[in-house]
Amino acid sequence: MNKPNPVPSKVAARPNRALRWLTGLPLAMAAGALAAESITVVSWGGSYARACVEAYHKAFTAETGIEVLLEDYNGGLAQVRAQVDAGAVHWDVVDLEMADGKLACDEGIIEPIDSAQLPPGLNGEAPMDDYMPGAVSECGPGALFYSTIYAYNTRYIQGSPPTTIEDFFDLEKFPGRRGMRRSPLANLEFALMADGVPLDQVYAVLDTEAGLERAFRKLDSIKDQVVWWEAGAQPPQMLADGEVLMSTAYNGRIFNAQVLERQPFVIVWDGQVLDIDGPLAIVSGTSRLEAARQFVRFANRPTSMAYVSKYISYSPTRESAKALVDKHWETGIDMAPHMPTAPENMKRALQSDWRWWSDHRDEMNERFSAWLIR
Amino acid sequence: MQLRGPRATAVALTLPLLAFIGLSFVAPLGTLLSKSAYEPNVANILPRTLAALDGWDGDGLPPEAAFASLAEELPKARQERTLVRVAGPVNRLKSGMRRVLTRTARQVEKAEYAGSWRETLIGINPAWQEPDTWLAIQAAGARFTLRHYLQALDLERRPDGGIGLRSEESRIYMPLLWRTLLVSLGVTLLCLAIGYPIAHLIATSPPKRSNLLLLMVLVPFWTSLLVRTTAWIVLLQRQGVINSLLVALGITPDSERLEMIYNMTGTFTAMTHVLLPFMVLPLYSVMRSIPPTHMAAAASLGANPVQGFMRVYLPQTLPGIGAGGLLVFILAIGYYITPALVGGRSGQLISNMIAYHVQTSLNWGLAAALSSILLVAVIGLYLIYSRLIGIDRMRLG
Numbered sequence: 181m182n183k184p185n186p187v188p189s190k191v192a193a194r195p196n197r198a199l200r201w202l203t204g205l206p207l208a209m210a211a212g213a214l215a216a217e218s219i220t221v222v223s224w225g226g227s228y229a230r231a232c233v234e235a236y237h238k239a240f241t242a243e244t245g246i247e248v249l250l251e252d253y254n255g256g257l258a259q260v261r262a263q264v265d266a267g268a269v270h271w272d273v274v275d276l277e278m279a280d281g282k283l284a285c286d287e288g289i290i291e292p293i294d295s296a297q298l299p300p301g302l303n304g305e306a307p308m309d310d311y312m313p314g315a316v317s318e319c320g321p322g323a324l325f326y327s328t329i330y331a332y333n334t335r336y337i338q339g340s341p342p343t344t345i346e347d348f349f350d351l352e353k354f355p356g357r358r359g360m361r362r363s364p365l366a367n368l369e370f371a372l373m374a375d376g377v378p379l380d381q382v383y384a385v386l387d388t389e390a391g392l393e394r395a396f397r398k399l400d401s402i403k404d405q406v407v408w409w410e411a412g413a414q415p416p417q418m419l420a421d422g423e424v425l426m427s428t429a430y431n432g433r434i435f436n437a438q439v440l441e442r443q444p445f446v447i448v449w450d451g452q453v454l455d456i457d458g459p460l461a462i463v464s465g466t467s468r469l470e471a472a473r474q475f476v477r478f479a480n481r482p483t484s485m486a487y488v489s490k491y492i493s494y495s496p497t498r499e500s501a502k503a504l505v506d507k508h509w510e511t512g513i514d515m516a517p518h519m520p521t522a523p524e525n526m527k528r529a530l531q532s533d534w535r536w537w538s539d540h541r542d543e544m545n546e547r548f549s550a551w552l553i554r
Numbered sequence: 555m556q557l558r559g560p561r562a563t564a565v566a567l568t569l570p571l572l573a574f575i576g577l578s579f580v581a582p583l584g585t586l587l588s589k590s591a592y593e594p595n596v597a598n599i600l601p602r603t604l605a606a607l608d609g610w611d612g613d614g615l616p617p618e619a620a621f622a623s624l625a626e627e628l629p630k631a632r633q634e635r636t637l638v639r640v641a642g643p644v645n646r647l648k649s650g651m652r653r654v655l656t657r658t659a660r661q662v663e664k665a666e667y668a669g670s671w672r673e674t675l676i677g678i679n680p681a682w683q684e685p686d687t688w689l690a691i692q693a694a695g696a697r698f699t700l701r702h703y704l705q706a707l708d709l710e711r712r713p714d715g716g717i718g719l720r721s722e723e724s725r726i727y728m729p730l731l732w733r734t735l736l737v738s739l740g741v742t743l744l745c746l747a748i749g750y751p752i753a754h755l756i757a758t759s760p761p762k763r764s765n766l767l768l769l770m771v772l773v774p775f776w777t778s779l780l781v782r783t784t785a786w787i788v789l790l791q792r793q794g795v796i797n798s799l800l801v802a803l804g805i806t807p808d809s810e811r812l813e814m815i816y817n818m819t820g821t822f823t824a825m826t827h828v829l830l831p832f833m834v835l836p837l838y839s840v841m842r843s844i845p846p847t848h849m850a851a852a853a854s855l856g857a858n859p860v861q862g863f864m865r866v867y868l869p870q871t872l873p874g875i876g877a878g879g880l881l882v883f884i885l886a887i888g889y890y891i892t893p894a895l896v897g898g899r900s901g902q903l904i905s906n907m908i909a910y911h912v913q914t915s916l917n918w919g920l921a922a923a924l925s926s927i928l929l930v931a932v933i934g935l936y937l938i939y940s941r942l943i944g945i946d947r948m949r950l951g
Contacts, residue, residue: 258913259913261916265635283656286657286659287632287638287652288633289635403899407898421794422793423791464635465635539653542649546915549910553902554723
């Protein structure tokens with residue numbers, strides 16, 4: 181570069197400098213990419229993913245220097261299975277459903293997480309004493325409680341509103357389209373509850389062929405009116421547009437539409453299916469195993485969990501984190517009454533049996549998709 | 555034939571293209587289609603178990619050697635992360651086997667040896683004492699299989715070895731294939747009905763106007779498929795533009811807004827719009843080459859406009875109709891994003907099932923079998939077309 185320029189004019193020097201810029205820039209960018217380690221974290225998109233980013237992705241990057249790349253998915257194990265099978269793992273951490281977590285762990289496609297090795301509780305409790313019973317599987321702990329409920333938009337339902345899960349299936353009283361998740365999960369439970377099966381017998385009934393037929397028969401009764409959704413962000417949109425009269429949804433998504441977008445939505449808690457999200461699973465065969473482990477440990481801190489609850493109405497699975505849940509970050513609303521676990525919302529709540537689902541997930545998926553196209 | 559000089563150069567120049575087609579089209583297509591009948595995974599991962607099952611005819615329990623080999627090969631597969639490849643196919647033959655295999659693989663190492671591997675495995679999971687379990691593994695172990703084709707055609711192998719139709723409620727693929735063909739045919743006819751006058755107008759307008767009209771056909775053609783599909787959702791939905799307009803004009807009451815989307819109406823509307831340019835462009839190019847004097851000559855010989863159109867103009871546009879129709883029909887058969895977004899339940903076409911089996915159920919064998927059947931259907935139609943109209947007469951513009 182110090183060689184004397186053979187054409188010492190300003191005109192000739194200019195393209196030279198531009199050239200240096202052009203060649204230097206990609207090099208600098210490549211060097212930057214090498215310096216900053218990054219992991220790919222796959223979550224459920226929309227307002228939930230945003231809550232996680234604000235609550236702990238940013239703090240994690242600030243503390244460790246490891247960048248978090250976020251991708252969306254809509255649940256299921258297909259992509260994880262395909263990546264592990266092909267030996268081309270580019271997802272490092274996946275936010276699984278509890279039932280899928282158990283299934284994936286049995287198949288050996290995720291790294292087991294020893295819950296006892298996770299960060300202690302706020303007051304130094306041993307992790308295993310801090311997680312609520314039922315929220316820990318042998319493959320890792322769940323991250324939060326969420327609920328599948330149904331909701332409606334008061335702009336389109338005037339007069340006497342629906343109040344029970346039976347109303348969701350009642351096309352005579354409430355004619356109009358229904359939104360439901362394109363998955364058997366929670367839908368089979370809704371159908372049986374609406375068909376009069378007591379809460380404590382739902383899974384016993386589902387365990388029999390006759391019970392399954394009963395659930396699908398109940399779904400049959402509204403099938404022609406159902407618009408199926410896949411991403412959690414869809415139901416609030418469909419409700420806002422009036423495309424459906426009521427829709428099942430994740431409670432946090434409806435909450436966010438209520439408080440942030442001022443949508444006149446109402447959640448019907450009757451017959452809610454309370455479930456646990458998580459574990460945050462590390463995909464087997466990732467080349468960034470240590471960074472992924474660091475991330476999972478960070479996400480399981482009581483503070484990380486509690487901060488998620490400041491952005492979306494899902495409640496933490498650790499006892500000591502519960503104390504930190506208070507007000508909504510942006511609007512200052514008290515979060516407690518919006519949580520699926522709040523006593524007034526739990527009057528008729530079914531605790532999803534993720535062990536039953538991990539045993540039957542594949543069969544139910546197949547049966548459901550065959551039923552869907554008939 | 556001698557290859558020298560310019561001719562050799564010309565052939566050499568096409569080699570990169572041939573290599574590209576071979577690598578990017580023939581090879582992947584062939585690999586995928588071969589999966590419809592060739593499934594070596596189970597045979598490769600559980601070779602000794604399958605060897606021990608060889609000769610066992612499903613009567614009573616298999617020999618101890620089969621239990622012992624399985625107890626060794628399953629945990630090994632789990633460690634090498636190949637268990638998924640076994641669990642999927644076996645599970646498809648016997649529901650619930652994924653769970654049995656994966657749990658057994660996990661627990662067999664920790665399990666206490668109960669004197670024989672038979673007792674040990676049955677102790678872990680009682681499914682191992684059912685001959686059906688082993689028959690499923692044996693069947694999945696066959697490297698060559700026709701079961702994906704049977705399933706794709708809604709057939710099944712009867713216990714006595716014969717082949718018969720599946721029970722009414724599990725027949726899903728043939729009705730779907732028919733629905734796909736009918737929807738594609740309907741969309742093709744709609745495109746023709748709408749596209750023919752448009753193409754005629756463009757071909758016969760003065761250059762300035764025809765350029766503008768052509769641009770109006772091409773701009774949507776260049777717009778992303780998803781944008782156009784979403785635009786239809788905005789227009790057609792219950793609270794959408796068209797419904798709101800109808801309500802505002804007092805044509806329909808607010809409580810009885812039209813259901814124009816998430817049903818067949820939505821599928822036909824959006825697909826016809828998306829595929830229309832593929833009909834208009836070939837028609838336009840053919841019509842432009844028909845001299846306007848032909849119609850004038852027909853009129854001077856005493857034909858009325860209808861006769862002139864039917865006997866002079868229409869026959870000359872047949873190559874364009876054929877080309878456009880074939881293009882639209884073949885594209886329509888493979889469409890699945892648009893119908894899935896706007897068609898609701900009726901928007902489920904055969905390609906949706908192929909995508910489902912590729913992406914979600916990971917049953918690539920069945921997906922490949924369905925694709926092959928679709929391919930055969932398209933080739934069949936193509937042959938019929940070339941018989942009736944002649945492929946050399948097709949004009950793509």
